[in-house]
Amino acid sequence: MTDKFISIEGIAKRYPGRSGATTTIFENLWLSMARGEFACVIGHSGCGKTTVLNILAGLDAPSEGAVIVDGQAISGTSLDRAVIFQSHALLPWRTVLGNVAYAVSSKWRSWDRARVKAHAQTFIDLVGLTGSEHKRPSELSGGMKQRVGIARALSITPKMMLMDEPFSALDALTRGTLQDEVRRICLQTGQTAFMITHDVDEAIYLADKIFLMTNGPGAMLAEVVENPLPKDRGRTDLHRHPLYYALRNHIIDFLVTRSKTFVAERPDHDPRNVPTVQIGKPGLTIASDAKPESPREASWPGLSRPSTSS
Amino acid sequence: MNSSLRLRAAIVSIALLAAFLGIWHLATRSTAPVATMSPEYAKLMGLTATQGKSAMPGPLDVGAKLWEHLKRPFYDNGPNDKGLGIQLAYSIARVGTGYLLAVLVAIPLGFLIGMSPLLSRALDPFIQVLKPISPLAWMPLALYTIKDSSISAIFVIFICSIWPMLLNTVFGVASVRKEWINVARTLEVGTIRRAFTVILPAAAPTILTGMRISIGIAWLVIVAAEMLVGGTGIGYFVWNEWNNLSITNVIIAILLIGIVGMLLDQILARFSRLVTFPE
Numbered sequence A: 001m002t003d004k005f006i007s008i009e010g011i012a013k014r015y016p017g018r019s020g021a022t023t024t025i026f027e028n029l030w031l032s033m034a035r036g037e038f039a040c041v042i043g044h045s046g047c048g049k050t051t052v053l054n055i056l057a058g059l060d061a062p063s064e065g066a067v068i069v070d071g072q073a074i075s076g077t078s079l080d081r082a083v084i085f086q087s088h089a090l091l092p093w094r095t096v097l098g099n100v101a102y103a104v105s106s107k108w109r110s111w112d113r114a115r116v117k118a119h120a121q122t123f124i125d126l127v128g129l130t131g132s133e134h135k136r137p138s139e140l141s142g143g144m145k146q147r148v149g150i151a152r153a154l155s156i157t158p159k160m161m162l163m164d165e166p167f168s169a170l171d172a173l174t175r176g177t178l179q180d181e182v183r184r185i186c187l188q189t190g191q192t193a194f195m196i197t198h199d200v201d202e203a204i205y206l207a208d209k210i211f212l213m214t215n216g217p218g219a220m221l222a223e224v225v226e227n228p229l230p231k232d233r234g235r236t237d238l239h240r241h242p243l244y245y246a247l248r249n250h251i252i253d254f255l256v257t258r259s260k261t262f263v264a265e266r267p268d269h270d271p272r273n274v275p276t277v278q279i280g281k282p283g284l285t286i287a288s289d290a291k292p293e294s295p296r297e298a299s300w301p302g303l304s305r306p307s308t309s310s
Numbered sequence B: 001m002n003s004s005l006r007l008r009a010a011i012v013s014i015a016l017l018a019a020f021l022g023i024w025h026l027a028t029r030s031t032a033p034v035a036t037m038s039p040e041y042a043k044l045m046g047l048t049a050t051q052g053k054s055a056m057p058g059p060l061d062v063g064a065k066l067w068e069h070l071k072r073p074f075y076d077n078g079p080n081d082k083g084l085g086i087q088l089a090y091s092i093a094r095v096g097t098g099y100l101l102a103v104l105v106a107i108p109l110g111f112l113i114g115m116s117p118l119l120s121r122a123l124d125p126f127i128q129v130l131k132p133i134s135p136l137a138w139m140p141l142a143l144y145t146i147k148d149s150s151i152s153a154i155f156v157i158f159i160c161s162i163w164p165m166l167l168n169t170v171f172g173v174a175s176v177r178k179e180w181i182n183v184a185r186t187l188e189v190g191t192i193r194r195a196f197t198v199i200l201p202a203a204a205p206t207i208l209t210g211m212r213i214s215i216g217i218a219w220l221v222i223v224a225a226e227m228l229v230g231g232t233g234i235g236y237f238v239w240n241e242w243n244n245l246s247i248t249n250v251i252i253a254i255l256l257i258g259i260v261g262m263l264l265d266q267i268l269a270r271f272s273r274l275v276t277f278p279e
């Protein structure tokens, strides 16, 4: 593998169940990401996505295994890994500026007020909230709150961003705008990003790599789907790309049927060596099973063109 | 709409007050003198018997007496005759001292208990047993150990106001939203800074609610405590005037106790509004 910036090595999460038994949410989970990569995790509700993200953030400790970031096993939270919470988690007694400034002053404790304020202001401007600095979270719309969360995460210039369904509570229009913003910022700053989403199009637009998780309990990382779409893709013409539907169908197929049956169908699935699916390059599909993934995409009439670019 | 509602409410309030004063006046006014009575007996019984005057003072008597008190609130003619202002000041000072001591103990202790599940469990049985004890039940013990009636009263105030504050602080601290704590954790904020920048502001509304309940209880208890320990204070004043059979003064004291209690509550409500945040 290339430079493994993040490497999750055999983590498990178990909770004590009733009458002494333990419930295993997932075990022996391995995944890795390169620096500057944008990964999305897709899986059904309750499969353990948030748990993985919390472990990656250091908010939660795995029952087994370790997480290596930048060559070091993590032990707890770090200012290098910023989290954008699903529920935005703004401090309601602070203003927009106050919330961002809190993060800034936590990272740079010796900075004076003016410097903290100026730095926070840059990031408030970046997410397009200029003019709302002195509003309290209760006076903001859902999209604006989420932007403050993004500004707060970015303001500490983290090495990676962890996002838990950051846009799921938003309307389609706001979601689109924020997706554009997050993508622009991540490309600009070379962020490594790990994002949980339920929105397949969001994953296709944003992610370089899509992690597909099977249903819990005992969830597994089933496949890593590489995004064949070009880096300079636009949100509005995404669906015009020849490989878009193949990719989308592959993911939706997985969510609809294979996420349930995967464990039974693939008894030889090696969690340490999760197959990487490269849509449009059937020959390169590294599947532990001999049967390639291609029949699904080929069955789509729109895909009869021979050229499989990228 | 809103202001007209307020206006109508004020009108109804004033009407109710007027009706109350009117009924009170009618119920206690002089009736026709009782006809046949030996002069000695009449002299003995005073106005009550001779003019059919009720023993209960009317609103006009109370008003006149109140005016007298208000004109000279701070006179001091020895232990049994002090101005109402002085008596109230004694009570407020006792409540203030006991209450402040309780704040100083309850809030830091509540913080510790709220942040530590171990302490929370360990101290819970003690709190459960101590909380329902009537503060006046401590009085003999306090008098015996402290041997000073005034300090004993302060102790009683302390012990009665500590529980609501302690329990509310524990609850407020323990139920700070996990996501806010997580924000602090991802920002690597240290424990002390986290306590002051996240937990305190998040728990402040709950803590203030406890403080508001406490001041109300403290003001309820001081009257009873001062009746017991005697000497000074509005509670002692009530008891003393009852022994003097001056119902007028008792009524005035009752009125003032109510007003001071309301003011104390309003002050805490003001603080409470300062720290609440809309979500």
Ligand SMILES: Nc1ncnc2c1ncn2[C@@H]1O[C@H](COP(=O)(O)OP(=O)(O)OP(=O)(O)O)[C@@H](O)[C@H]1O
Residues within 6 Å of the ligand: A015, A025, A043, A044, A045, A046, A047, A048, A049, A050, A051, A052, A216
């Ligand atoms: N404290 C806990 N005790 C026991 N089980 C828990 C606990 N927290 C989470 N779980 C279980 O762990 C599983 C994974 O939870 P998680 O929040 O990671 O799901 P998720 O994939 O993020 O779901 P969603 O898409 O709905 O957010 C769930 O089945 C949940 O019931």
Ligand SMILES: [Mg+2]
Residues within 6 Å of the ligand: A049, A050, A051, A164
């Ligand atoms: Mg989740």
